Amino acid sequence: MERKSTLEWYYKEYEAPIKVCQMCDMGEYETVEHVMLECKKNAAEKITWDVLIFTQQWPITSCISHKEHQHGSSCNLFPNMTSWTVHGLWPTTLGTIGPNFCNKTWHFHEKEIIDIEPYLIKYWGNIYAEDSRTSLWKHEWLKHGTCAAQLPQLNTQKKYFEKGLEWVVRYDILAVLTKNNIMPSDLETHSVKNIFQAVKDAFGVNPAIDCIYDKNTRQNILSQIKLCFDPSLKLVDCDGIIGFGTHQLGNCPSKGITYPATVSNGDKTYNYPKKLAVAHTRAWDEANSRCNSWICRALVYVYVLTWMTL
Known part of the structure; x- marks a missing residue:
């Protein structure tokens, strides 16, 4: 040719x-x-970064943090939000933060992801009720997606956001923690070692575990868990990303970590029951046994969990 x-x-x-x-x-x-x-x-x-940090957040903690930092604010905690959600896919040079905003001529266009929006609302939704529905997606694409797009596999909005959807149902933090008897609870506490080891045993690499300090309850609460991928999109240890230099990467204390189940949101209280965590984990097992695509996995979740969230 x-x-x-x-x-x-x-x-x-x-x-x-x-x-x-x-x-x-x-x-x-x-x-x-x-x-x-x-x-x-x-x-x-031409790739200017070392790893892609796939960051999942616990929506209840994200809501607690948002309400604490912005008085009078509220959260989007939808009934179909039954798992950890995507915060972002962040290209990162080891030992630094970024690169960011790699191409300012690439704007965000909602029409390019309109067909996967129902899944994005569930798995990559904007927690902050005061912001627009698309604000998180726009921010993540402009700041991080334009740098991830150095890879042909991620060089469009559709590819970038679909990869996040693929990974959030494949690397399911809620299911992994539940299998290790680490479930949402306002009373129980856990060590960072146990959380770290549960994720490492499931996926074979060192994750990073992040917490925030809740001033109201004076508790350290589980916030984010990060998995790292090299430019071939193969899972690798997160060693070398910005952290506190401990063996268990991240900023959590060694013990006394709460994995919250409840948050007040306006005039309502949102609670995540343990039975939902168990049902979600059962759905993940079923999806793993019968699915190859992320859409199949997502639909299995819907089928198994519908009765729990009506």
Whole structure:
């Protein structure tokens, strides 16, 4: 195949945001496979970060933190929010924060993700009720997605947000913790070692565990759990990301961590019962046994949990 037509085919197929093939110096009649191999090699050289931090947040903690920092605020805690949700996919250079905002000419366009919005509301929803429905998605795409897009696998809004949906149902923190008898409770406390080990045993890598301090209850509460991926999107240890330098990465104290089940929201109280955690974990097991796609996994959750959230 002629090189020019080969490269045109490559651009059309992968929609590369950077012209990675400009550095290719192939012959006139190289094969598609050869051109792709060279282009992928050049693309890898242009990646400006080391790991992609996949951050999941516990919605109840996010609501507690939001209400504490903004007096009179409220939260979006939808009935179908039965799991941890995505905070973001953050390209990161080890030992630093960022890069961020890698392409200011790429704007956020809701129409590009409109067909997956129902799933985004459930798994990547905006917790802050005062902000628009799309505010979190816009922020994450502009700040982090434009940097993640250095990878062809993540070089559009649709690819970026679908990857978050794929990972949140595959690497299900609620199910992993529940299997280790770590469930939402306002009374029980846990050690960071037990939380860390539960996640590491499930996925085979070192996670990072983050907490916040609730001034009202004077408790350290579980907030976020991070998993790290290299540029090939393979799970790797989070060692080297910004943290407190302990073996259990993150900022949590060694013990006395609460995994909250309740938050007051306006004139209502939102409570996450243990039986819902057990049912959700059962749904995750069923999804793992029968599904290959993230959409299949999400639909299994809906089927199994509908009776719990009516």
